[in-house]
Amino acid sequence: xxxxxxxxxxxxxxxxxxxxxxxxxxxxxxxxxxxxxxxxxxxxxxxxxxxxxxxxxxxxxxxxxxxxxxxxxxxxxxxxxxxxxxxxxxxxxxxxxxxxxxxxxxxxxxxxxxxxxxxxxxxxxxxxxxxxxxxxxxxxxxxxxxxxxxxxxxxxxxxxxxxxxxxxxxxxxxxxxxxxxxxxxxxxxxxxxxxxxxxxxxxxxxxxxxxxxxxxxxxxxxxxxxxxxxxxxxxxxxxxxxxxxxxxxxxxxxxxxxxxxxxxxxxxxxxxxxxxxxxxxxxxxxxxxxxxxxxxxxxxxxxxxxxxxxxxxxxxxxxxxxxxxxxxxxxxxxxxxxxxxxxxxxxxxxxxxxxxxxxxxxxxxxxxxxxxxxxxxxxxxxxxxxxxxxxxxxxxxxxxxxxxxxxxxxxxxxxxxxxxxxxxxxxxxxxxxxxxxxxxxxxxxxxxxxxxxxxxxxxxxxxxxxxxxxxxxxxxx
Amino acid sequence: xxxxxxxxxxxxxxxxxxxxxxxxxxxxxxxxxxxxxxxxxxxxxxxxxxxxxxxxxxxxxxxxxxxxxxxxxxxxxxxxxxxxxxxxxxxxxxxxxxxxxxxxxxxxxxxxxxxxxxxxxxxxxxxxxxxxxxxxxxxxxxxxxxxxxxxxxxxxxxxxxxxxxxxxxxxxxxxxxxxxxxxxxxxxxxxxxxxxxxxxxxxxxxxxxxxxxxxxxxxxxxxxxxxxxxxxxxxxxxxxxxxxxxxxxxxxxxxxxxxxxxxxxxxxxxxxxxxxxxxxxxxxxxxxxxxxxxxxxxxxxxxxxxxxxxxxxxxxxxxxxxxxxxxxxxxxxxxxxxxxxxxxxx
Numbered sequence: 001x002x003x004x005x006x007x008x009x010x011x012x013x014x015x016x017x018x019x020x021x022x023x024x025x026x027x028x029x030x031x032x033x034x035x036x037x038x039x040x041x042x043x044x045x046x047x048x049x050x051x052x053x054x055x056x057x058x059x060x061x062x063x064x065x066x067x068x069x070x071x072x073x074x075x076x077x078x079x080x081x082x083x084x085x086x087x088x089x090x091x092x093x094x095x096x097x098x099x100x101x102x103x104x105x106x107x108x109x110x111x112x113x114x115x116x117x118x119x120x121x122x123x124x125x126x127x128x129x130x131x132x133x134x135x136x137x138x139x140x141x142x143x144x145x146x147x148x149x150x151x152x153x154x155x156x157x158x159x160x161x162x163x164x165x166x167x168x169x170x171x172x173x174x175x176x177x178x179x180x181x182x183x184x185x186x187x188x189x190x191x192x193x194x195x196x197x198x199x200x201x202x203x204x205x206x207x208x209x210x211x212x213x214x215x216x217x218x219x220x221x222x223x224x225x226x227x228x229x230x231x232x233x234x235x236x237x238x239x240x241x242x243x244x245x246x247x248x249x250x251x252x253x254x255x256x257x258x259x260x261x262x263x264x265x266x267x268x269x270x271x272x273x274x275x276x277x278x279x280x281x282x283x284x285x286x287x288x289x290x291x292x293x294x295x296x297x298x299x300x301x302x303x304x305x306x307x308x309x310x311x312x313x314x315x316x317x318x319x320x321x322x323x324x325x326x327x328x329x330x331x332x333x334x335x336x337x338x339x340x341x342x343x344x345x346x347x348x349x350x351x352x353x354x355x356x357x358x359x360x361x362x363x364x365x366x367x368x369x370x371x372x373x374x375x376x377x378x379x380x381x382x383x384x385x386x387x388x389x390x391x392x393x394x395x396x397x398x399x400x401x402x403x404x405x406x407x408x409x410x411x412x413x414x415x416x417x418x419x420x421x422x423x424x425x426x427x428x429x430x431x432x433x434x435x436x437x438x439x440x441x442x443x444x445x446x447x448x449x450x451x452x453x454x455x456x457x458x459x460x461x462x463x464x465x466x467x468x469x470x471x472x473x474x475x476x477x
Numbered sequence: 478x479x480x481x482x483x484x485x486x487x488x489x490x491x492x493x494x495x496x497x498x499x500x501x502x503x504x505x506x507x508x509x510x511x512x513x514x515x516x517x518x519x520x521x522x523x524x525x526x527x528x529x530x531x532x533x534x535x536x537x538x539x540x541x542x543x544x545x546x547x548x549x550x551x552x553x554x555x556x557x558x559x560x561x562x563x564x565x566x567x568x569x570x571x572x573x574x575x576x577x578x579x580x581x582x583x584x585x586x587x588x589x590x591x592x593x594x595x596x597x598x599x600x601x602x603x604x605x606x607x608x609x610x611x612x613x614x615x616x617x618x619x620x621x622x623x624x625x626x627x628x629x630x631x632x633x634x635x636x637x638x639x640x641x642x643x644x645x646x647x648x649x650x651x652x653x654x655x656x657x658x659x660x661x662x663x664x665x666x667x668x669x670x671x672x673x674x675x676x677x678x679x680x681x682x683x684x685x686x687x688x689x690x691x692x693x694x695x696x697x698x699x700x701x702x703x704x705x706x707x708x709x710x711x712x713x714x715x716x717x718x719x720x721x722x723x724x725x726x727x728x729x730x731x732x733x734x735x736x737x738x739x740x741x742x743x744x745x746x747x748x749x750x751x752x753x754x755x756x757x758x759x760x761x762x763x764x765x766x767x768x769x770x771x772x773x774x775x776x777x778x779x780x781x782x783x784x785x786x787x788x789x790x791x792x793x794x795x796x797x798x799x800x801x802x803x804x805x806x807x808x809x810x811x812x813x814x815x816x817x818x819x820x821x822x823x
Binding site for chain 2: 194419461
């Protein structure tokens with residue numbers, strides 16, 4: 001079940017109608033049932049996988065806790081539990097996400113060295129959301145092992161933590177310390193919360209259905225073309241960068257707004273990433289819940305920023321390669337991760353060696369955001385294009401072979417991309433000019449502007465939504 | 478009952494009635510106002526002043542072709558005209574169109590033509606000729622409206638009988654919020670605004686975009702081959718489709734109908750691309766059309782059509798369009814009465 005379907009709206013309204021009439025424990029039961037209906041709607045086996053995985057993480061979480069510190073048996077038991085949790089999480093991801101890729105690549109390699117022809121493909125279907133809920137549950141067990149989170153005996157609350165439907169299939173990847181206490185305490189809602197939530201949901205749908213899907217038409221057309229040429233290619237790449245931001249942040253807004261209707265606050269996942277001043281800053285603003293997950297559970301355990309520059313560079317590169325691989329079993333995702341790793345390493349080297357002149361230039365208003373925007377956009381080429389040979393061919397296209405007519409066509413498409421994405425830039429400008437959330441709320445009370453904004457968003461969705469809109473991009477991961 | 482401290486609170490500090498009033502007002506502004514606005518702005522296109530059915534050189538056609546891009550990439554009307562020694566051919570192919578659009582084209586354009594064409598060929602694939610809801614979204618709905626087919630009682634009846642409860646709800650919402658009617662106009666406006674800053678005019682730029690992204694400029698798609706699945710057996714779907722109405726139109730207006738079922742790309746290893754259910758569907762369709770005196774050509778499994786002709790699962794490469802036209806003529810020669818296979822009219 002996905003957010004853009006009537007089935008989801010019906011489920012949401014039905015659950016909401018009951019939810020606020022119930023006590024806390026009954027509310028959690030209702031949310032858990034709704035989450036499993038949501039997840040198993042297309043294929044009940046998915047719900048079975050989710051349930052089985054939840055039980056494994058629940059049991060390992062209990063055993064990973066430090067009960068009697070110092071006792072040898074206890075330490076061993078905890079380590080084994082942690083190992084099982086890690087193996088289970090990685091195992092699920094490897095089987096469903098990477099096994100087919102590894103088998104195909106091994107077959108190709110065998111063919112290349114003359115071991116005959118391999119035409120057997122595993123065709124394993126990736127269960128939607130598996131990459132997200134495995135990381136979320138795994139972070140709980142690791143935090144329990146580290147003593148940062150108390151193990152939970154209440155299976156109902158824990159199962160809800162793993163499966164809470166607004167964020168189940170594409171995040172944000174929540175931490176137990178933030179989400180579990182919300183399921184364990186009373187929740188409240190008032191008229192203002194409902195209006196805020198509805199506006200956030202409509203803003204999310206607007207970003208997905210109006211911006212992402214319309215800009216995506218241009219990106220899809222460019223990437224479907226055999227030889228787009230230099231100018232069309234980079235307009236397509238730019239269009240895709242805006243498409244994926246509007247698509248994914250739109251999903252997150254819908255998830256956060258939906259959760260808020262149940263009195264649950266989910267993490268912010270995006271903070272105007274297109275205004276990032278450096279690659280490091282970009283990763284503080286883009287898919288924040290994933291980048292902090294990799295920082296806390298991969299980069300820091302590898303040694304983080306300690307042990308010398310060479311080792312730090314390796315830690316950065318390895319973390320980004322893994323992050324790229326997390327997106328999918330394909331060489332282009334690995335290249336995308338590697339590219340970002342190199343950008344961050346390059347930024348560190350730049351800040352060490354830059355002269356006062358280059359530092360002055362890079363600190364000029366908009367210089368750093370524009371350079372960063374261009375560098376990040378180049379990375380989207382690797383992310384979007386799965387055929388490595390085609391990437392190389394496209395990168396080989398020269399600006400000097402372009403005709404005036406072709407450049408004008410690229411400008412025509414670029415201007416359309418700019419017009420469609422204008423609301424994103426306006427939203428960023430509003431935040432940049434320092435109007436705080438509280439001020440906006442006050443303004444809304446005085447002028448009814450929130451209702452008008454929400455109404456305009458809803459009308460725009462009805463009028464401008466793309467006829468060829470598809471699934472959320474991050475559902476593939 | 479004693480107060481339950483676990484029970485959630487409904488209000489967050491302000492008097493409940495004030496909060497509820499605001500919420501109701503908010504919901505009215507957000508969800509009711511757009512419906513009123515869009516319904517008021519709704520315009521009915523009654524510009525059915527006539528859609529002339531002519532060939533490229535403005536003659537009345539003897540042979541008319543209906544279909545979507547599967548037809549467009551397969552048939553070269555000018556080449557067919559040449560092959561038939563000057564017979565009038567008109568192709569009304571519309572990308573993405575399906576049976577609802579073809580029915581409306583048949584009723585509003587072909588049936589109104591004077592003189593009537595001799596034969597109408599309708600190209601489709603799989604079982605889509607008996608799936609009336611297939612492709613029934615924008616821009617196909619816009620095409621139906623622009624042809625004045627929206628109020629056609631047969632169209633309404635067929636669609637109503639084919640829609641599930643879920644689809645009826647979607648349709649009701651679409652009627653309540655007729656926003657997508659303005660979608661193309663909005664997209665056109667954005668394109669026009671974008672073109673204002675450039676030397677060339679918007680139509681020229683759009684034409685350039687159409688050329689740059691035309692099918693023949695696209696990459697070949699390596700899609701996995703799989704046997705297409707049948708949605709519903711023929712006997713269960715035929716009476717809820719446009720097929721009977723199309724046949725009636727042919728009888729009433731004196732033109733012959735021929736349905737042409739085209740093949741998706743055959744598998745490289747020779748494995749069938751049609752399931753046994755789909756083969757049985759085709760046999761049932763053949764019998765039904767034969768009983769009604771209507772022509773049927775099933776090109777699936779035709780050994781002359783090999784995978785090399787295709788650039789994706791369904792479309793034929795531009796350079797093989799003429800070859801495919803010749804192949805089609807060979808298969809369909811009996812329907813071109815008065816024209817010899819070799820060309821000139823005897």
